[in-house]
Amino acid sequence: MPTMPNLHKYRAFPKIDLPDRTWPTKTIDKAPIWCSVDLRDGNQALIEPMNRDRKVRFFRHLLAVGFKEIEVGFPAASDTDFDFVRHIIENDIIPDDVAIQVLVQSREELIRRTFEAVKGAKNVIIHFYNSTSTVQRRVVFGLEQDGITRIAVDAAKLIRELIPTLEGSNVRIEYSPESFTGTELPYARDICHAVMDVFEPTPENPIIINLPATVEMASPNYYADQIEWMHRNLRNRDSVILSLHPHNDRGTAVAATELGVMAGADRIEGTLFGNGERTGNVDLVTLALNMFTQGVDPALDFSNITESIAVAEYCNQLPVHQRHPYAGELAYTAFSGSHQDAIKKGMAAVRQSNDGLWEVPYLPIDPMDVGRAYEGIIRVNSQSGKGGTAYIMENDFGVELPRLLQVEFSQVVQKIADTTGKEILPAMIWQSFEDTYLETTEPFELVRYKVTPGSGDGMSAVEAEVIRDGETVTVAGEENGPISAFFQGMKDAFGIRANLTDYREHAIHASEKGSRTRAVCFIRLANRHGEQRFGVGIDENTTTASLKAIVSALNRLAKV
Ligand SMILES: CC(=O)SCCNC(=O)CCNC(=O)[C@H](O)C(C)(C)COP(=O)(O)OP(=O)(O)OC[C@H]1O[C@@H](n2cnc3c(N)ncnc32)[C@H](O)[C@@H]1OP(=O)(O)O
Ligand SMILES: CC(C)C(=O)C(=O)O
Numbered sequence: 344m345p346t347m348p349n350l351h352k353y354r355a356f357p358k359i360d361l362p363d364r365t366w367p368t369k370t371i372d373k374a375p376i377w378c379s380v381d382l383r384d385g386n387q388a389l390i391e392p393m394n395r396d397r398k399v400r401f402f403r404h405l406l407a408v409g410f411k412e413i414e415v416g417f418p419a420a421s422d423t424d425f426d427f428v429r430h431i432i433e434n435d436i437i438p439d440d441v442a443i444q445v446l447v448q449s450r451e452e453l454i455r456r457t458f459e460a461v462k463g464a465k466n467v468i469i470h471f472y473n474s475t476s477t478v479q480r481r482v483v484f485g486l487e488q489d490g491i492t493r494i495a496v497d498a499a500k501l502i503r504e505l506i507p508t509l510e511g512s513n514v515r516i517e518y519s520p521e522s523f524t525g526t527e528l529p530y531a532r533d534i535c536h537a538v539m540d541v542f543e544p545t546p547e548n549p550i551i552i553n554l555p556a557t558v559e560m561a562s563p564n565y566y567a568d569q570i571e572w573m574h575r576n577l578r579n580r581d582s583v584i585l586s587l588h589p590h591n592d593r594g595t596a597v598a599a600t601e602l603g604v605m606a607g608a609d610r611i612e613g614t615l616f617g618n619g620e621r622t623g624n625v626d627l628v629t630l631a632l633n634m635f636t637q638g639v640d641p642a643l644d645f646s647n648i649t650e651s652i653a654v655a656e657y658c659n660q661l662p663v664h665q666r667h668p669y670a671g672e673l674a675y676t677a678f679s680g681s682h683q684d685a686i687k688k689g690m691a692a693v694r695q696s697n698d699g700l701w702e703v704p705y706l707p708i709d710p711m712d713v714g715r716a717y718e719g720i721i722r723v724n725s726q727s728g729k730g731g732t733a734y735i736m737e738n739d740f741g742v743e744l745p746r747l748l749q750v751e752f753s754q755v756v757q758k759i760a761d762t763t764g765k766e767i768l769p770a771m772i773w774q775s776f777e778d779t780y781l782e783t784t785e786p787f788e789l790v791r792y793k794v795t796p797g798s799g800d801g802m803s804a805v806e807a808e809v810i811r812d813g814e815t816v817t818v819a820g821e822e823n824g825p826i827s828a829f830f831q832g833m834k835d836a837f838g839i840r841a842n843l844t845d846y847r848e849h850a851i852h853a854s855e856k857g858s859r860t861r862a863v864c865f866i867r868l869a870n871r872h873g874e875q876r877f878g879v880g881i882d883e884n885t886t887t888a889s890l891k892a893i894v895s896a897l898n899r900l901a902k903v
């Protein structure tokens with residue numbers, strides 16, 4: 344018995360006969376021609392299509408990112424689209440080196456209206472289409488191949504006839520055998536040839552042949568085979584710009600596109616963050632940044648990804664997923680301990696290395712390169728380890744915990760995480776650090792102290808006032824430094840038997856205007872049973888920080 348019901352309703356995609364395929368050994372070493380279809384394919388899939396203001400904002404952002412070809416709408420479909428096209432032409436919003444692209448069905452009245460819409464544009468791509476797949480021919484159009492070809496050719500002839508009405512414009516043509524992936528390859532080639540016969544493209548004036556995976560129907564290697572087959576079998580290949588237009592029904596549009604480029608495509612149509620019909624168009628942000636990770640200039644600038652997200656979310660009225668590649672809020676965040684540990688070490692290694700290469704485990708790119716900060720790379724919850732807490736202490740608060748203190752303090756944080764089941768924000772980590780190490784007053788509290796030269800050469804004498812269980816006691820000691828003098832005084836005054844097993848300190852550099860550099864001191868003491876605890880002191884004065892650290896360590900040891 345099959346696991347899923349109705350298995351009999353589905354069948355495997357037919358095999359493609361291309362045993363000598365070459366795409367598997369190719370690599371992508373340069374950016375394709377990009378075309379954004381956000382304002383058309385993305386727009387037609389929205390719950391609420393964009394109004395003019397939203398379209399203008401999106402258009403300007405696409406220009407800023409670097410698109411030179413932008414499908415701006417389906418002007419024959421609605422007044423909103425028509426008016427938007429007129430608006431950007433009449434208000435000179437289109438730079439001279441940018442071509443606007445408009446989509447139209449292969450229908451006379453729609454084609455005529457489309458030509459009305461683009462009058463006055465400097466560079467325009469007229470993109471016409473009709474469905475060619477076996478299913479659409481049978482179910483939607485009720486036509487054989489000849490009839491479908493006639494629709495395309497009639498439209499092509501009309502378009503060719505109308506081109507002179509756009510005098511002064513640089514007009515280019517794009518044809519899409521829509522639902523290409525469901526079309527027999529020889530027929531897809533033939534209908535493209537029939538259209539090419541009308542336009543007679545040349546290498547100087549090529550036609551764009553766009554091969555959409557209108558619905559993604561098979562694994563990406565099938566699309567690559569289909570593209571390579573067309574790449575090899577289209578005639579006058581140097582007069583054709585071979586374009587891809589993948590959708591993401593199987594969740595593999597990015598992979599299919601990359602393989603399609605390896606198979607010979609020159610151009611890609613898609614949208615930012617993959618908005619589009621059903622599960623979306625191919626995501627151009629991911630494609631571009633995938634290239635970037637390979638050291639290939641994507642020719643699109645996503646160095647301010649936050650702005651791209653803001654524009655896409657505002658215009659589409661849809662959120663960008665938190666796990667979205669390169670862009671999602673959590674795309675550079677590690678919660679889990681071993682990832683945090685490796686990231687922390689990797690970041691330190693990158694800081695020390697001279698080769699400039701980004702080699703940080705679990706972070707495919709430097710978040711800074713897309714305008715993201717390092718904050719949020721590491722976030723702490725019950726899955727985290729000492730590295731995560733240590734990273735936040737260092738990164739957010741400038742405190743570099745000694746390794747053994749990391750182990751000790753991470754247990755404190757882990758307990759909170761396990762108890763609450765929630766994320767432990769940096770402010771909470773700091774609060775628990777303060778509670779655990781800095782604000783301990785029981786049994787001892789240092790009130791004041793005075794250091795004077797000792798009786799012998801190089802000796803220091805310390806006299807301090809210490810409260811113990813509510814009673815003020817004067818503590819005095821003389822040693823070869825104020826820290827050991829105070830420690831000795833504490834041991835003598837309270838009969839403490841403990842040894843100092845670790846001491847280190849460093850400066851915490853002022854992070855805000857007006858704040859001062861402080862010292863943080865870590866002291867580790869062992870009691871006579873060998874049990875050890877850290878104490879921490881922070882102060883603008885290094886000696887004060889050290890004495891506070893001793894008191895902190897004694898207080899913690901007293902609780903063992
Ligand atoms: C895969 C894609 O993304 S294709 C782009 C799809 N985008 C859109 O559809 C958004 C904009 N579209 C619209 O606003 C409307 O569909 C319009 C204004 C263009 C046309 O609307 P309508 O005239 O009501 O027609 P509708 O879109 O329902 O099309 C149905 C008719 O057009 C025919 N048709 C559909 N596509 C095409 C085409 N590319 N070329 C020629 N005829 C076509 C159909 O066979 C059908 O014909 P029939 O009425 O004789 O059965
Ligand atoms: C109009 C065509 C190119 C399209 O959007 C598709 O087939 O997905």
Ligand SMILES: [Mg+2]
Pocket residue numbers: 384555557588590620624
């Ligand atoms: Mg599409």
